[in-house]
Amino acid sequence: MSAVDRSRLPPVGPTPPFRFAAIHKDRLKNRLAFWTAEHRGLPVLSLLLVLPSGSAADFEGYEGLAAITADMLDEGSGDRSAIDINAAFARIGAHLDIDVSSDATVLSVSCLSRFGRQALSLMADCVVRPRLAEADFDRIRQLRLTRLIQIRDMASAVADRAFMQLVYGAHPYGHMALGTEEALRQITIADVRSFHQRIFTPSSVTLIASGEISAGEFEQMAADAFGGWAPDEASPVPDPVMAPPPEEPAHRLALVNKSGAAQSEIRIGEVGLTRSTPDYHPLLVLNMVLGGQFVSRINMKLRQEKGLTYGARTSFDFRRGRGPFIMQTSVQSDATADAVQDALREIEAIRGERPPTHDEVSAAKAALTRGYTRNFETVEQVARGMAQLLLYGLPDSYFDTFTDLVSRVELDQVRQVAVTHLNPGKLATAIVADAELVGPQLTRAGLGEPVPLLPRL
Amino acid sequence: MNIPFTQHTLDNGLRVILHEDHRLPAVAVNLWYHVGSKNEQPGRTGFAHLFEHLMFEGSQHYDKGFFHPLQEAGASLNGSTNPDRTNYWEVVPTNALELALWMESDRMGFLLPALTVQKFENQRDVVLNERRQNYENRPYGLAMMAITAALFPPDHPYHWLTIGETVDLKAATFEDVRAFFQTYYHPANASLVVAGDIVPADALERVHSYFGDIPPGPAPGALDVTASVDAEIRLLLEDRVEFPRLYLSWHSPAVFTDGDAEMDLLSDLIANGKVSRMYRSLVYEQRIATEVMAFQNSRELGGFWQLVATAAPGRTLTELDDAITRELSTLLDEGQTADEVERGRVQAEAQFVYRLQTLGGFGGKSDQLNAYSVFLNDPGYFERDLARYERVSAQALHRVAREHLRRDRCVVLSVVPKGRHDLALAGSTPANVS
Numbered sequence: 001m002s003a004v005d006r007s008r009l010p011p012v013g014p015t016p017p018f019r020f021a022a023i024h025k026d027r028l029k030n031r032l033a034f035w036t037a038e039h040r041g042l043p044v045l046s047l048l049l050v051l052p053s054g055s056a057a058d059f060e061g062y063e064g065l066a067a068i069t070a071d072m073l074d075e076g077s078g079d080r081s082a083i084d085i086n087a088a089f090a091r092i093g094a095h096l097d098i099d100v101s102s103d104a105t106v107l108s109v110s111c112l113s114r115f116g117r118q119a120l121s122l123m124a125d126c127v128v129r130p131r132l133a134e135a136d137f138d139r140i141r142q143l144r145l146t147r148l149i150q151i152r153d154m155a156s157a158v159a160d161r162a163f164m165q166l167v168y169g170a171h172p173y174g175h176m177a178l179g180t181e182e183a184l185r186q187i188t189i190a191d192v193r194s195f196h197q198r199i200f201t202p203s204s205v206t207l208i209a210s211g212e213i214s215a216g217e218f219e220q221m222a223a224d225a226f227g228g229w230a231p232d233e234a235s236p237v238p239d240p241v242m243a244p245p246p247e248e249p250a251h252r253l254a255l256v257n258k259s260g261a262a263q264s265e266i267r268i269g270e271v272g273l274t275r276s277t278p279d280y281h282p283l284l285v286l287n288m289v290l291g292g293q294f295v296s297r298i299n300m301k302l303r304q305e306k307g308l309t310y311g312a313r314t315s316f317d318f319r320r321g322r323g324p325f326i327m328q329t330s331v332q333s334d335a336t337a338d339a340v341q342d343a344l345r346e347i348e349a350i351r352g353e354r355p356p357t358h359d360e361v362s363a364a365k366a367a368l369t370r371g372y373t374r375n376f377e378t379v380e381q382v383a384r385g386m387a388q389l390l391l392y393g394l395p396d397s398y399f400d401t402f403t404d405l406v407s408r409v410e411l412d413q414v415r416q417v418a419v420t421h422l423n424p425g426k427l428a429t430a431i432v433a434d435a436e437l438v439g440p441q442l443t444r445a446g447l448g449e450p451v452p453l454l455p456r457l
Numbered sequence: 458m459n460i461p462f463t464q465h466t467l468d469n470g471l472r473v474i475l476h477e478d479h480r481l482p483a484v485a486v487n488l489w490y491h492v493g494s495k496n497e498q499p500g501r502t503g504f505a506h507l508f509e510h511l512m513f514e515g516s517q518h519y520d521k522g523f524f525h526p527l528q529e530a531g532a533s534l535n536g537s538t539n540p541d542r543t544n545y546w547e548v549v550p551t552n553a554l555e556l557a558l559w560m561e562s563d564r565m566g567f568l569l570p571a572l573t574v575q576k577f578e579n580q581r582d583v584v585l586n587e588r589r590q591n592y593e594n595r596p597y598g599l600a601m602m603a604i605t606a607a608l609f610p611p612d613h614p615y616h617w618l619t620i621g622e623t624v625d626l627k628a629a630t631f632e633d634v635r636a637f638f639q640t641y642y643h644p645a646n647a648s649l650v651v652a653g654d655i656v657p658a659d660a661l662e663r664v665h666s667y668f669g670d671i672p673p674g675p676a677p678g679a680l681d682v683t684a685s686v687d688a689e690i691r692l693l694l695e696d697r698v699e700f701p702r703l704y705l706s707w708h709s710p711a712v713f714t715d716g717d718a719e720m721d722l723l724s725d726l727i728a729n730g731k732v733s734r735m736y737r738s739l740v741y742e743q744r745i746a747t748e749v750m751a752f753q754n755s756r757e758l759g760g761f762w763q764l765v766a767t768a769a770p771g772r773t774l775t776e777l778d779d780a781i782t783r784e785l786s787t788l789l790d791e792g793q794t795a796d797e798v799e800r801g802r803v804q805a806e807a808q809f810v811y812r813l814q815t816l817g818g819f820g821g822k823s824d825q826l827n828a829y830s831v832f833l834n835d836p837g838y839f840e841r842d843l844a845r846y847e848r849v850s851a852q853a854l855h856r857v858a859r860e861h862l863r864r865d866r867c868v869v870l871s872v873v874p875k876g877r878h879d880l881a882l883a884g885s886t887p888a889n890v891s
Contacts (some may be wrong), residue, residue, distance in 0.1 A: 091799075147747070155594060295524045307580070373481050
C-alpha cells in the first residue's frame with residue numbers, strides 16, 4: 001500500500017561523534033577550585049557546589065550528622081532567617097537543592113543567567129556563613145525524626161534500608177544519609193557547628209558552572225562571593241568510604257514484616273565494585289544484559305513473560321568505595337518465592353549455563369553508546385557530568401572517550417566479569433512483605449527460613 | 458522566547474509539527490492520541506492505560522516487542538496515559554529517525570494483527586501489579602481515588618483514576634481492545650511532533666511515506682459533562698500511615714482557560730517551598746504540620762486545585778484545618794502582596810526557559826508542542842502561554858482565589874491511621890475505595 005518497505009527495519013546509520021564541553025579549571029587565592037563549562041544557547045546557568053564528603057563521613061553513633069548539617073545550611077545566614085534566605089532565592093526564580101549521598105554533598109541552583117551573581121552569593125551565605133541556630137536545629141531535627149517514622153510505612157524505602165544494613169552492617173555505607181532515630185536524638189547543634197567547620201573549607205569545595213558564562217565571568221563571580229572565605233590548612237584525611245565492607249552479609253535471607261502489604265518489595269545483591277575498577281565498562285555492559293534496561297533478562301522474565309511485576313532491574317552502584325550490586329523489584333505477594341528464585345537463577349545463569357551472547361552484548365553496547373549524547377542536553381546535566389569527573393577522579397576527556405571505551409569491550413570480558421564479580425554464594429535477599437503470607441512460601445520453595453529483620457531507622 | 462515550528466495536516470488527518478534544533482545530533486519523536494481515561498465508561502475503567510501497555514508489545518511487521526530495536530539504536534522511549542490523552546515518545550540519535558518513524562507508524566497502522574490473548578492477559582497482570590505498587594502499597598496511595606470520586610459524579614469521566622478499578626481491569630476483554638483501537642488509534646485522532654536535528658522538508662517527506670497511507674477513523678465526539686460541588690463534603694479514609702493528612706480539593710478552571718495560570722501560580726505562593734504562606738505558618742512557625750503542598754490539576758474538561766498538609770506528631774487535623782482556614786481567609790481578604798506576584802512571575806519565566814532546554818521526553822519541547830496542538834489546536838501557543846503568567850496581577854490572583862477557594866464548595870478528605878476514625882475531622886464519612 002505504500003512506498004515504505006515494511007519487510008524489514010530500516011538500517012541505523014553511524015553514531016554521530018560527541019564532544020563534551022571544554023572545561024576550564026582554576027582556583028581562587030584561598031585555593032577554592034572553580035570549574036567552568038561555557039555552553040551558549042539559552043540564558044540559563046547551572047551552579048553546583050560540590051564537597052566530596054557525604055553520609056559515609058558520619059561518625060559511629062552520629063548517623064545522620066552530614067545530612068542534617070547540610071540541611072541546616074539554608075536555615076538562616078547572618079541576620080537573615082531561613083524564610084529570608086529562601087525568599088531571596090525565590091525572588092530570582094531559583095531554588096537551592098541540597099543533596100547528600102554517601103560519597104558527596106552537592107548544593108545546586110539553576111537560574112536565569114542574569115541572576116547568576118545573586119545565586120552564587122546566596123550559596124556563599126549558606127555555606128560560609130550559615131546561622132546554625134539552636135532553635136532552627138530543633139525544628140529541622142524534629143522534621144527529620146518524623147520523616148524517619150514516615151519511612152516505616154514506605155515499603156520500597158524500608159527494603160532499601162534493610163538490604164544495605166544486611167550487606168554493609170557497620171560499614172559507612174550501611175546507614176541512610178537520614179540516619180537513625182537514636183543517633184539523631186544524640187546529635188546537638190554543637191556537633192553540627194564543629195562538623196560544618198571541619199568539612200566545609202575552601203580547599204575541599206569545588207564550584208561548578210555550566211551555561212551562558214565564561215571562565216573569566218565565573219572567576220569574578222566566585223571571587224566576589226567566596227573570595228573572603230578564610231583559607232584553611234588542607235590536611236588530607238583518610239576517605240571513610242575506603243573501609244573494607246564485610247566479606248559476607250549478616251544473613252542470606254531476611255524478611256521485614258508489613259502486615260497486609262499489597263505486594264512484596266524485594267532486594268537481592270551483594271557488595272560490588274568501586275568506580276575505579278578496571279572492569280567498569282565490561283560491568284556496565286553486563287548489567288545492561290542482566291537487568292539494566294527494559295529488554296534485559298530479568299525484566300523480560302519477571303514482567304514480560306510472567307506478569308508478576310511492573311518492573312525489575314539491576315544496577316551496579318559504583319561509588320568511590322565499593323557500592324552495592326542490587327536487583328530490585330516489587331511483586332504480587334503470592335509470587336514472591338517464584339520471583340526470588342527466578343532472579344537468583346538469572347544471576348547464576350549469566351555466569352554459568354547461559355553466559356551473555358554475542359547479540360546481547362552488541363545490543364547492550366549499542367544501547368549504551370548510540371544515544372550517549374542526550375545525557376548532556378541541559379546545563380544541569382553538563383554540570384553534574386563535571387561533578388562526576390571531580391568525585392571519581394576521571395580525566396576531562398572521559399565523556400569524549402566513553403563510546404570508544406564501551407565499544408572496545410569484548411564478549412569474553414563481559415563473560416569474565418560476570419564470573420568474577422557476581423557471587424551467588426554471597427547474595428543477600430531482603431524482602432518487605434506480609435510475613436505470614438510470604439514466610440512459609442519462601443521456606444516451602446527451599447529458599448530457607450527467613451530471618452525476621454527490623455531495620456534500624 | 459518561543460518554539461519555532463511548521464505545521465502540516467496529512468490527507469488522513471494526521472497533524473504533523475516539525476521543529477528544528479541542531480544543538481545535539483538527536484531527534485525527538487512525540488505522538489499524542491487524543492484519548493485517555495476520560496473516554497472510558499463506568500464499569501470499564503483503566504482500559505486506556507492498559508491499552509497503552511499493549512502498544513509496546515509488537516505490531517504486524519515487527520512482532521518482537523517495541524523496545525528491542527529502539528534501545529539497540531540508542532533510543533530512550535516511553536509512553537503515558539492520563540485522563541485526557543495518551544502520549545508516546547522516542548528520543549533517537551539523528552541516524553535512527555527513520556527507525557522511530559517506522560516503529561511508530563507500524564503500531565498506528567498495524568497493531569491488531571499482532572495482538573494475542575496471551576499478550577493481553579500478561580499486560581493486564583503487569584498493570585494490576587503497577588496498581589498494587591503505586592497505589593495500594595503506597596502510604597496515602599488511595600487518597601486521590603476518594604477525592605476524584607467525590608469531586609466528580611459517577612458518570613463524569615474524571616470520577617475514576619486512569620489506573621482504573623481492579624474489578625474493571627479483571628473484567629476487560631480481548632474484544633474491547635479491537636473496538637478501542639479502531640475508535641481512537643488512528644491518524645485523525647493523533648498529533649505527531651518531530652523535533653531536533655532535522656531538515657523539515659526531508660522529515661515531512663519521511664513522515665508522509667510512513668504515516669500517509671494509514672486510513673483515518675471517525676473523529677471521536679466531544680464530551681459534554683459538568684461537575685460541581687455545592688456544599689462542603691467531609692470524607693475519611695483509613696490507611697497504613699503514622700500521621701494523619703488532610704486534603705482540601707476544589708473545582709478549578711480547565712487547562713489553558715481563564716484563571717488556570719492564576720491557580721497554578723497560587724499553588725506555589727500558597728503552599729510550595731519554604732517561603733510559601735502555608736509552609737511558613739504551619740511548618741516553620743506553628744510546627745503543627747511536617748509538610749504542605751498544593752497543585753493545580755489542569756485538565757481538559759475542568760480542573761481541580763488541591764492543598765495537602767500532613768500533621769506533625771501529636772497534632773490533630775482539626776488544628777491543621779483551623780490554621781489553613783485562617784491563612785486562606787487572610788489571603789481571600791487581603792490578596793497577594795506585590796512581592797509574591799513578582800516572585801510568581803519570575804519563577805514562571807525561569808520554568809519556561811528551562812523547558813526549552815529539553816527536546817524530548819515528558820515535558821520537553823516536543824511534548825509541549827503537542828499539548829498546544831491537541832488541547833488548543835495551536836502549536837504556536839508557547840508565547841501566549843508564557844504571557845498568561847507574565848501579565849498576572851495581584852488583582853487577578855485575588856479575584857480567582859475568591860472565586861474558587863470557597864469552603865462551601867470543598868471536598869475535605871482526612872486520611873487517618875487504621876482504626877483511628879476519631880482522628881478525622883468531625884462529621885467525616887468513610888470513603889469507599891480499594
